Amino acid sequence: MSLPQGILVFVVLAPGAVFGVLAFLWLLGWTPGERLVSRITGVTFSACVLGLAALLWKLAFFPGNLSPAPLAAGGSRAVVVTFGNWFAVHDYRFPLVLMVDRLSLPFLAMTVMLSGLIGQFSATYLHRERGFFRFFLLLHLFAFGSLLAFAAGSFDLLAAGWEIVGITSVLLIGFFQHRPAPVENGLRVFAIYRACDIGLLAGIFAMHQWTGTAAFQNGFPMLTGAEVVTVCLLLLLAASGKAAQVPFSGWLPRAMEGPTPSSAIFYGAISIHAGAYLLLRIQPVLAQSALASALVILIGVATAIHGTIAGRASADAKTSLAYASLSQVGVVFVEIGMGWNSIAVAHILGHATVRTMQFLRAPSMLHDYHQMHSAIGGEVSQAGKYLEGLLPEGIQLWLYRWAFDRGHLDTILDSWVVHPLLEVSKAFAKLDRIGLPRRRPRPRDQAILLPGTARQGGD
Amino acid sequence: LMALHVGMEHASLLTNIAILVPWFAALVTAAYRKQARLIGFFAALMAVAACSLLLMAAPSGASLYQALMLLYSCLTLAATLVLPRRDCGPGAIAGIHVMLGSTLLAYSTGNLLILLAAWVLTTIPFFVPRWFQARSWRPRAGLSLSILTLACAIALIAASTHTASIESLKGRSPGGIPVFGLLVAAVVFRKGIFPAHAWVADAAEGGPAVPTALLFNGHFGALLVAKLIVPLFPATSGHLFPLLSYFAIATALYVAIRALTENSPRRLLAFIALSQSASILAGLESRTAEGITGALVHWFVVTVSTVGLFGILRLLEVRFGENLTAAKHFGLVEHAPRLAVSFAVFGLALVGLPGTLSFCSEDLLIHGTLMSHPLGGLLIPIATAMNAVSVFRLFTRLFLVNRRTGFTVMADALPRERWILTAGILFVVLGGLFPNVIVAQHSAEVDMAQQAMHAPVRFVDPWNWKPPYLPPSHAAESRLVPARGEASNE
Numbered sequence: 001m002s003l004p005q006g007i008l009v010f011v012v013l014a015p016g017a018v019f020g021v022l023a024f025l026w027l028l029g030w031t032p033g034e035r036l037v038s039r040i041t042g043v044t045f046s047a048c049v050l051g052l053a054a055l056l057w058k059l060a061f062f063p064g065n066l067s068p069a070p071l072a073a074g075g076s077r078a079v080v081v082t083f084g085n086w087f088a089v090h091d092y093r094f095p096l097v098l099m100v101d102r103l104s105l106p107f108l109a110m111t112v113m114l115s116g117l118i119g120q121f122s123a124t125y126l127h128r129e130r131g132f133f134r135f136f137l138l139l140h141l142f143a144f145g146s147l148l149a150f151a152a153g154s155f156d157l158l159a160a161g162w163e164i165v166g167i168t169s170v171l172l173i174g175f176f177q178h179r180p181a182p183v184e185n186g187l188r189v190f191a192i193y194r195a196c197d198i199g200l201l202a203g204i205f206a207m208h209q210w211t212g213t214a215a216f217q218n219g220f221p222m223l224t225g226a227e228v229v230t231v232c233l234l235l236l237l238a239a240s241g242k243a244a245q246v247p248f249s250g251w252l253p254r255a256m257e258g259p260t261p262s263s264a265i266f267y268g269a270i271s272i273h274a275g276a277y278l279l280l281r282i283q284p285v286l287a288q289s290a291l292a293s294a295l296v297i298l299i300g301v302a303t304a305i306h307g308t309i310a311g312r313a314s315a316d317a318k319t320s321l322a323y324a325s326l327s328q329v330g331v332v333f334v335e336i337g338m339g340w341n342s343i344a345v346a347h348i349l350g351h352a353t354v355r356t357m358q359f360l361r362a363p364s365m366l367h368d369y370h371q372m373h374s375a376i377g378g379e380v381s382q383a384g385k386y387l388e389g390l391l392p393e394g395i396q397l398w399l400y401r402w403a404f405d406r407g408h409l410d411t412i413l414d415s416w417v418v419h420p421l422l423e424v425s426k427a428f429a430k431l432d433r434i435g436l437p438r439r440r441p442r443p444r445d446q447a448i449l450l451p452g453t454a455r456q457g458g459d
Numbered sequence: 460l461m462a463l464h465v466g467m468e469h470a471s472l473l474t475n476i477a478i479l480v481p482w483f484a485a486l487v488t489a490a491y492r493k494q495a496r497l498i499g500f501f502a503a504l505m506a507v508a509a510c511s512l513l514l515m516a517a518p519s520g521a522s523l524y525q526a527l528m529l530l531y532s533c534l535t536l537a538a539t540l541v542l543p544r545r546d547c548g549p550g551a552i553a554g555i556h557v558m559l560g561s562t563l564l565a566y567s568t569g570n571l572l573i574l575l576a577a578w579v580l581t582t583i584p585f586f587v588p589r590w591f592q593a594r595s596w597r598p599r600a601g602l603s604l605s606i607l608t609l610a611c612a613i614a615l616i617a618a619s620t621h622t623a624s625i626e627s628l629k630g631r632s633p634g635g636i637p638v639f640g641l642l643v644a645a646v647v648f649r650k651g652i653f654p655a656h657a658w659v660a661d662a663a664e665g666g667p668a669v670p671t672a673l674l675f676n677g678h679f680g681a682l683l684v685a686k687l688i689v690p691l692f693p694a695t696s697g698h699l700f701p702l703l704s705y706f707a708i709a710t711a712l713y714v715a716i717r718a719l720t721e722n723s724p725r726r727l728l729a730f731i732a733l734s735q736s737a738s739i740l741a742g743l744e745s746r747t748a749e750g751i752t753g754a755l756v757h758w759f760v761v762t763v764s765t766v767g768l769f770g771i772l773r774l775l776e777v778r779f780g781e782n783l784t785a786a787k788h789f790g791l792v793e794h795a796p797r798l799a800v801s802f803a804v805f806g807l808a809l810v811g812l813p814g815t816l817s818f819c820s821e822d823l824l825i826h827g828t829l830m831s832h833p834l835g836g837l838l839i840p841i842a843t844a845m846n847a848v849s850v851f852r853l854f855t856r857l858f859l860v861n862r863r864t865g866f867t868v869m870a871d872a873l874p875r876e877r878w879i880l881t882a883g884i885l886f887v888v889l890g891g892l893f894p895n896v897i898v899a900q901h902s903a904e905v906d907m908a909q910q911a912m913h914a915p916v917r918f919v920d921p922w923n924w925k926p927p928y929l930p931p932s933h934a935a936e937s938r939l940v941p942a943r944g945e946a947s948n949e
Contacts, residue, residue, distance in 0.1 A: 094819070194848060
């Protein structure tokens with residue numbers, strides 16, 4: 001294994017190893033102190049940043065002995081590490097391939113830098129918080145999942161990282177586990193993630209079925225005609241779920257229940273852009289399908305409009321920022337659909353950085369405002385123009401209702417998917433009771449899936 | 460090397476030790492009625508040691524049953540340690556050791572009558588009042604019907620072929636379609652395949668949690684498919700398994716939907732376990748190497764995870780009370796964080812969390828079933844997604860959100876429980892990191908099963924089947940089912 005390959009392996013595995021060791025020791029009964037945890041986090045991510053800097057230097061100045069990058073034009077190079085197969089059965093293989101190329105390197109750099117930054121910020125922000133250790137454990141797991149997804153050389157491995165990011169995201173939404181709302185919202189987000197991830201699994205299966213592989217370190221699997229459209233649509237479902245695009249946008253404001261640092265890194269920076277990364281990764285086939293590209297653009301436009309309108313009726317800073325984030329990711333989708341990949345990557349990097357800063361400043365925004373107010377000795381003048389004021393009053397009211405209910409997206413999902421499914425489940429329950437003596441229904445037998453409907457215990 | 464040598468030389472002796480020691484321990488516990496946990500622990504430990512030697516001595520790639528024997532004896536050992544004091548009476552220890560010996564007998568035997576005896580013996584504690592019997596009548600009905608159908612099938616086989624050796628009956632379709640149908644019915648009743656699924660949840664709710672989980676996780680239905688139905692009826696299996704596979708997939712989906720509104724934690728866990736077990740059956744019946752391998756690996760995951768989940772649930776019931784429900788939050792993580800984390804890991808390991816063995820098994824299983832049924836197979840990931848939501852819902856309701864009113868201090872996992880749970884977590888996680896160790900174990904069995912089901916049939920007509928009345932050696936010469944290479948020459 002050459003030095004660049006070693007560095008890549010270290011960068012991807014380091015946060016995972018830290019998570020594994022800390023979790024195992026905790027299971028055996030040892031919990032490290034805050035200072036130790038934050039130092040370990042700082043050292044880990046600093047080492048990762050240095051490693052990636054070395055990789056960048058190698059890719060930029062000494063690319064001669066590296067493999068040609070599969071998807072990037074212009075003769076650029078990639079660092080590829082092949083570990084063989086994770087498991088193999090006859091012709092089916094799960095290749096363990098890590099790869100860093102022009103597309104994945106910015107995402108890897110963004111992940112380690114922002115994770116390290118969030119780690120340092122959280123050491124102070126969550127000082128003496130009961131879940132301090134848990135937060136840092138999950139931060140390392142999340143960083144590992146993201147790095148795995150971005151450095152994967154096959155869609156199989158990408159799916160593994162993708163799922164880890166999802167479960168970490170859900171556990172951090174429910175970070176304040178003593179309150180019902182974060183917990184129930186976490187459950188809701190988990191359900192949407194799992195539903196959309198079916199698209200990823202089915203898309204990967206389709207690639208295996210039609211091309212015999214889902215690896216892309218040697219070029220994208222060769223698909224033709226209807227295969228292209230099918231794979232693109234399945235992966236678009238997964239990407240839309242992860243990036244909270246319409247019609248799955250309802251989970252994003254719910255995810256703001258988590259602590260601010262996790263909101264910043266997940267929904268301002270990395271997790272929200274994972275869907276865009278997936279689309280950028282499949283860009284060679286996406287470009288072959290006009291239908292899929294048009295759908296990507298359509299979803300992007302719808303999300304951008306939805307985000308900007310719903311964000312205007314949001315009462316709290318984090319939700320406003322979440323919707324602003326959503327609008328930008330919608331625009332990124334449009335850029336990807338149009339085939340403007342470099343612009344999309346630059347947009348993602350810039351957006352992630354700025355949005356993270358905004359999220360981290362959000363808790364002290366009021367304090368900042370008051371400071372500014374007293375410094376200038378009066379009211380701060382209103383900034384910006386409210387173009388919705390130009391519309392007729394009736395439409396304004398309608399739009400306000402629409403924005404206030406967040407585009408009715410959750411209502412639609414509940415009425416069309418969740419409630420019918422629960423009704424079917426109840427019908428099955430009745431069917432199962434055939435042959436048993438009748439019993440009086442108790443309150444606890446009420447079906448519960450929707451957030452906020454669970455009774456708080458104690459009676 | 461010495462252990463390997465001992466294992467190879469004395470395989471039958473080790474098998475006898477693994478089976479007889481638990482039975483002897485059951486008798487001693489029932490008679491002596493003291494030190495039940497200690498006696499049970501040492502008996503299970505001896506079974507584990509004997510099964511380990513057997514596994515080490517087994518040929519590479521063909522050690523499925525030895526691995527399953529080791530897994531089941533390890534689970535019984537863990538159950539002996541994890542059982543709360545109030546559940547760990549002489550009756551319970553005797554019962555789970557009767558089940559251990561009988562299950563190992565079923566895994567190791569090559570005789571139909573002994574298989575039937577083992578099948579019956581594992582269920583006996585569930586028919587005896589105040590032993591493991593559930594309140595509802597449906598578990599007894601389900602188990603009775605499974606025994607009856609299996610007994611009828613074996614009686615027909617014995618009557619028509621005058622032999623009870625599985626080896627000599629391989630590929631001969633003994634008894635034709637009627638026997639095949641009876642064997643499938645036995646699988647349906649024992650495994651809880653739709654529409655005979657309701658007894659599983661009743662048994663979990665009304666019976667003792669850990670012994671019932673051990674009963675499910677003998678996976679006798681899948682055993683019957685792997686050990687009897689596929690080898691004896693390769694041609695019929697090849698034709699009719701797609702239909703059965705749809706039934707298994709339908710069961711997985713049905714109980715996954717059913718679990719969405721279930722609020723009794725035990726029933727909910729039973730539904731999730733049943734859904735995942737049905738996936739095992741769907742994989743076995745997929746007739747693809749990926750599906751069969753995925754099913755065999757998933758067998759290990761489901762077994763460890765569901766026993767772990769039921770064990771943790773029972774520990775919570777003992778500490779908190781038996782009024783747990785998924786309809787409200789209990790906030791038990793404050794008191795039992797390690798139990799909470801173990802529950803989350805086992806629960807998510809059951810539904811394909813990356814980094815656990817089930818990620819690999821689900822991946823193979825879904826690929827296998829999608830290859831054999833492109834549309835029906837899509838229901839497996841949908842069912843798994845619903846199971847994931849259900850298990851996460853149960854986790855959030857039991858462990859998260861603070862309770863409003865007072866609650867006395869509750870102990871977290873005790874050291875003996877903690878070590879056992881950590882061992883279980885290590886198994887699913889290390890298995891997930893190095894899955895090839897387990898996947899490669901079964902390559903020979905998978906090849907055999909797949910070849911048997913795909914081999915073209917020369918002169919077996921299941922509907923006009925006549926007993927061949929051939930001695931085993933003659934039958935082997937005539938080769939009712941030719942090998943794959945031969946078929947192309949004809």
